[in-house]
Amino acid sequence: MASSKSVVLAALVANGAIAVLKFGGFLLTGSPAMLSETYHSISDTGNQVFLLVGIRYGARDATRSHPFGYGKAQFFYSFLVSVMLFGIAGWESAKHGYSALTGHGRVLSAQAEFLGFQFPGVWVNYAVLLGGIAFESYAFKKAYAEMSRQINDHGWSGFREAFRRTSDTTTLTALTEDTVALLGLGLALVGVFLTEQTGDHVYDAAAALLIGVLLMGFAVALAWENKRLLLGESLPKSDEDELRRIVEEWDDVASIEGFRTVYFGPNDIIVTADLAFNDGLKTNGMDDSITALEDALKAANPAISKVYVEPESDDGT
Known part of the structure; x- marks a missing residue:
């Protein structure tokens, strides 16, 4: 329980800091990919709060009305996280990317201004995305280490088997979020770079759309894994x-x-x-x-x- 909580706290700190950085980057540059990543990080930050609530609620002692305790609370709150990941981060990111692709959204500004100083907008995006990768790598390392420990303890063949068999949905959710976050940051970095090199905003917008599709895909997989435990799954x-x-x-x-x-x-x-x-x-x-x-x-x-x-x-x- 303590190890799962430390994983979630690390992700909460990382995602909160990244959300602020990404939103600042969007305000300065108008990048669709940066706005998609902002939705992503805001959703992830809220998700960590849900996971912490699940850990705390699930640790309550058994009562007359809940004679087997409240352990399934962690399954429920992890399921809520998957819904938020799909409905808020994924859908909003995809919608904004599509809007930018069809010419109805904002595009990356060539210049950004802060406190009266002007500088290339792409510098802001690079700084924010690289900073986000650094923060997210820290959170990913914590979740990866905890899941690796569980794989060794149970003798599982690898992460694929762990994804299907683990009952620690809190760590599973945190690791999934961190993995998707790093992939999303990579997509955004590629989109911004290609837009800078070609001058074509379609790459930045396409990155935003792909980030949304990626989030929704992982959210569905995560919801499916939580469903099996909510419904009362037996041991493998x-x-x-x-x-x-x-x-x-x-x-x-x-x-x-x-x-x-x-x-x-x-x-x-x-x-x-x-x-x-x-x-x-x-x-x-x-x-x-x-x-x-x-x-x-x-x-x-x-x-x-x-x-x-x-x-x-x-x-x-």
Whole structure:
């Protein structure tokens, strides 16, 4: 939890600073790409606030009305972030880029003026974009290191598998945002450079449109990943099969009548098992066996917070 919070705080500081720089660059130069990137950074800054709310809310203790705690709050707020990323940053960026391409929006000014001094507008954009890359690289490094740690801890093959399997949607969202931010800054830098070299504003406008499309694409992917956890996804099959194997090989267990796992928050898994025990096992012995089995399952997967075992006969009654 602490590592996820530090990742989000780093992104919040970086995006807040970048938003100010980009908006200042847009005011001075009128660059469509700079305005698209301003929308992007404002959205990202608000998104970090949502993620921090999700972390704080999700850490609340269980109550009567929420007996399994509030861990799914992080899934919900991460889903909101994906909606904002699509609806505000992505749509507004694409719309503004399209407007500039069709000749209805502002274009990059050749000269910028500040405190009575005039200078080439492109210098402002280069300075802002390079500064943005520096800030965003800092945030990306934090998120990348945390996700790499999780990949090593879980033995995942790489970031693609981590994207599909992680329950830490806060870190996943921060890493996705930071990755898209760096790609967007790169597109804006290329667009501004080509416009400066050719004098054709279509490159700057096209960069703004591409940034919007990029944001909307990543937002849809992020929303899909959050949806699976909001709807109550089980552990990946390989992980669940390992837990089932432990139960099947347990000395006192005759058969498994039912076995379920579900995420109730990042690193918060509930396991339920309907088990038929060997004939002749006394009540005290069954209680001890169930307690030992619960401990064995938790040892196999430290993310398991609760295990519920329901003894049944072989015919399921």
